[in-house]
Amino acid sequence: MEPGTINLNLDGRIARVDICNPLRHNAMSLAMWRRLGDIVTELNERTDVHLIVLRGEGGRAFVSGADISEFATLRSSDEAVKAYDEAVDRAQTALQDCVHPVIAVIEGYCFGGGIGLALSCDLRYATTTAKFRMPAARLGLGYALRGMQRAVSILGPAQATELFFSARDYSAAEAQESGLVHRALDTEGFDEAVEALIGRVAANAPLSLRAAKLAIRSAAHVEVPAVAADAIARQVELCFRSEDYAEGRQAFAERREPRFAGR
Numbered sequence: 001m002e003p004g005t006i007n008l009n010l011d012g013r014i015a016r017v018d019i020c021n022p023l024r025h026n027a028m029s030l031a032m033w034r035r036l037g038d039i040v041t042e043l044n045e046r047t048d049v050h051l052i053v054l055r056g057e058g059g060r061a062f063v064s065g066a067d068i069s070e071f072a073t074l075r076s077s078d079e080a081v082k083a084y085d086e087a088v089d090r091a092q093t094a095l096q097d098c099v100h101p102v103i104a105v106i107e108g109y110c111f112g113g114g115i116g117l118a119l120s121c122d123l124r125y126a127t128t129t130a131k132f133r134m135p136a137a138r139l140g141l142g143y144a145l146r147g148m149q150r151a152v153s154i155l156g157p158a159q160a161t162e163l164f165f166s167a168r169d170y171s172a173a174e175a176q177e178s179g180l181v182h183r184a185l186d187t188e189g190f191d192e193a194v195e196a197l198i199g200r201v202a203a204n205a206p207l208s209l210r211a212a213k214l215a216i217r218s219a220a221h222v223e224v225p226a227v228a229a230d231a232i233a234r235q236v237e238l239c240f241r242s243e244d245y246a247e248g249r250q251a252f253a254e255r256r257e258p259r260f261a262g263r
Contacts, residue, residue: 013050025064033087040094065112095120132170142239
């Protein structure tokens, strides 16, 4: 199977970043997380770029999550988990903190890490047939504090709780209602409609958009006490050391329901 990659194309003042791993529904490998972080960090320094558009290749998926096939080797030991999580956090934080506005264009599956990426973007537009799911609780995974802060700041505690606790599928209509996406657009004429929205943002004053983005992000920031942050980190670490984590990976590979024991 061909490895996935992240492609960058400059379209005038718009940087189009495509997530390309179609044979795995654009699942993100460790190399792809690192490449995305590098690209966005580079774009952050460019004055000729006014807007970033993040999209999954092929139309069948935005991102179906992290590439779980790598977890047994690249997300197993404490050191490997730390390195993997740092790559994910760097990519998502780079999108969130980038001076340029970032728009996520979502078609098809948007699961797990795909939701994390989408929530790191400023605007999220989806097709009405897109599907959303946060399956961490079905895989025995812990979710890091910074990613959870994004979810809570955008969705609110009630919606974020159901998203993570239920691990169920959400329709595009439900995603729009919850704030997970800004608009769900008809599949017929989707490209034209989303390009009109992208063009509208791109035509606005870049410095005004930068100022607004910085103010919005700052206004939404909530400081978490260090003792709470440490406790959350320890709990996430316990997840990755647990038998349930191994069971979640195995069940996913065998396409069966996981049998969690709480240890």
